[in-house]
Amino acid sequence: MRDNDSSSDAQLDEPLGRVSILSYGSGHMLNDITSSCWFTYLLVFLTDLGLSPGDAAIVMLSGQLADGFTTIFVGELMDRFGHFKLWHAGGSILVAISFSSVFGSCVPCKLMGINTSTLETVGYSTFAAIFNVGWAVTQVAHMSMVNCITSNPTSRVSLVSCRNAFTMVANLSLYGVALVIFTLLQSVNVLVQYRWIA
Numbered sequence: 001m002r003d004n005d006s007s008s009d010a011q012l013d014e015p016l017g018r019v020s021i022l023s024y025g026s027g028h029m030l031n032d033i034t035s036s037c038w039f040t041y042l043l044v045f046l047t048d049l050g051l052s053p054g055d056a057a058i059v060m061l062s063g064q065l066a067d068g069f070t071t072i073f074v075g076e077l078m079d080r081f082g083h084f085k086l087w088h089a090g091g092s093i094l095v096a097i098s099f100s101s102v103f104g105s106c107v108p109c110k111l112m113g114i115n116t117s118t119l120e121t122v123g124y125s126t127f128a129a130i131f132n133v134g135w136a137v138t139q140v141a142h143m144s145m146v147n148c149i150t151s152n153p154t155s156r157v158s159l160v161s162c163r164n165a166f167t168m169v170a171n172l173s174l175y176g177v178a179l180v181i182f183t184l185l186q187s188v189n190v191l192v193q194y195r196w197i198a
Contacts, residue, residue, distance in 0.1 A: 013150075013151055013152055014150075014152065015150075015152050015154060015155050016149070016150050016152065016155040016158065016159070020149070021155070021158050021159055021162050022162060024145070024146075024149065024159050024162065024163065025159065025162030025163045025165060025166045026166050027088070027142060027163075028138070028139070028142045028163055028166065028167070029166055029167075029169070029170045030092055030095060030096065030138075031091075031092075031095060031135055031138045031139060031142070032166065032167045032170035032171065033170045033171075033173065033174050034095055034099045034131070034135065035135060036170060036171045036174045036175075037099075037103075037174055037197065037198050038063075038099075038102075038131070040174070040175075040178075041178075041194055041197065041198070042056075042059070042060060042102070042128075043056050043057070043060060044194075045103065045191070045194045045198075046059055046124065048190050048191055048194070049120075049191060050117075050120075051117065051120060051121065051124070052117070055117060055120070055121040058121055058125060059121060059124045059125045059128050060128065062125035062126075062128050062129050063125075063128035063129055063131060063132040064132065065129075066128070066129035066130075066132040066133050066136075067132035067133070067135060067136045070132065070133045070136035070137065071136045071139070071140060074087070074136060074137050074140050074141075075140050075144075078140060078141060078144055084141045084142075084144050084145045084148065085141075085145075087137055087138075087140070087141035088137075088138055088141040088142055088145070090134075090137060091133075091134045091135070091136070091137030091138030091139075091141060092134070092138050093134070094130060094131070094133060094134025094137065095131060095134040095135055095138060097130075097134075098127045098128075098130040098131040098134060099131050099198065100198070101127040101130075101131075102124060102127045102128055102131055102198075103194060103195055103198035104195070106119065106120045106123045106124065107123055107127070108122065108123035108126075109123060142163070146159050146160060174197070177197055178197050181193050181196050181197050
């Protein structure tokens with residue numbers, strides 16, 4: 001039994017290869033691209049949609065409050081139960097589903113067949129909160145994996161550095177896509193342009 005423990009400890013101390021580092025670094029790009037789009041375009045998108053600046057701010061605030069509470073709560077759950085990959089997958093699924101709903105049309109408005117400012121605000125706020133819950137779960141799980149992947153200090157630095165590099169790539173790629181969309185689709189409604197970007 002001790003031989004197995006010592007061999008696994010020795011394996012954790014070994015430096016990681018480039019493929020492992022690149023795989024980890026790119027594992028957060030969905031979160032990075034969606035958060036870049038979220039903080040850059042959400043308020044403008046919602047006001048162009050017809051929400052008042054106050055209602056758009058409520059949507060943004062509901063998401064940020066959900067993010068703050070989730071980060072603390074999920075961090076505690078992950079410390080107790082582990083399974084970071086499952087948390088990461090679940091959070092990524094929430095992000096993918098809810099993000100398209102935030103930048104899509106008002107789902108509750110379509111389901112109920114009415115379109116009021118209050119219902120739009122509640123609908124977008126709900127999906128904003130779900131998006132930020134998923135975002136926080138993915139973020140915390142991804143950062144928590146570093147200590148489980150390796151105990152080698154140099155490899156840990158490489159993992160986090162690669163993750164930050166992919167964050168920059170995600171942000172720049174979003175702005176590149178936005179530039180292309182705004183340039184090529186100038187005659188198209190601005191809401192359609194935002195939806196193409198998202």
